[in-house]
Amino acid sequence: MASRKPSARAKRQAAFRSELFGADDAFGREARRMDELDRQRERARVERSCTSKRRYATYADAQDALAACAEHGRRGLSIYKCPHCNGWHLTSHPWTDR
Numbered sequence: 001m002a003s004r005k006p007s008a009r010a011k012r013q014a015a016f017r018s019e020l021f022g023a024d025d026a027f028g029r030e031a032r033r034m035d036e037l038d039r040q041r042e043r044a045r046v047e048r049s050c051t052s053k054r055r056y057a058t059y060a061d062a063q064d065a066l067a068a069c070a071e072h073g074r075r076g077l078s079i080y081k082c083p084h085c086n087g088w089h090l091t092s093h094p095w096t097d098r
Contacts, residue, residue, distance in 0.1 A: 046084050055087035062088035 002008065056062040062079045069077055069090070077090045 050082050050084040050089070053089045053091075055082070055085055055089060057087060059088055062090060066090060 002012065054065070056065060059079065059081075066077055066079060069075075076094075077092055078094075079088055080091055081087075082089050
């Protein structure tokens with residue numbers, strides 16, 4: 001039976017890590033890299049769907065803007081409620097009811 005002393009346990013862990021040849025750190029680096037990619041994707045998603053667009057405080061304001069766009073020849077727009085800012089935006093994305 002192995003010793004239960006903290007110093008003996010630390011020695012066993014160090015020996016095990018030395019046998020991994022840095023693989024334990026590679027897994028940690030990969031996890032950090034994937035986390036950073038997820039953060040970048042989320043920032044890009046928010047940029048595309050919210051911060052790069054004009055926000056309307058009410059649905060009626062968005063409808064007025066939609067009508068103004070239609071008067072100027074821009075058709076095919078729709079209105080959606082933004083989950084990020086709780087405002088209303090216009091989009092040319094064709095929404096489908098599922």
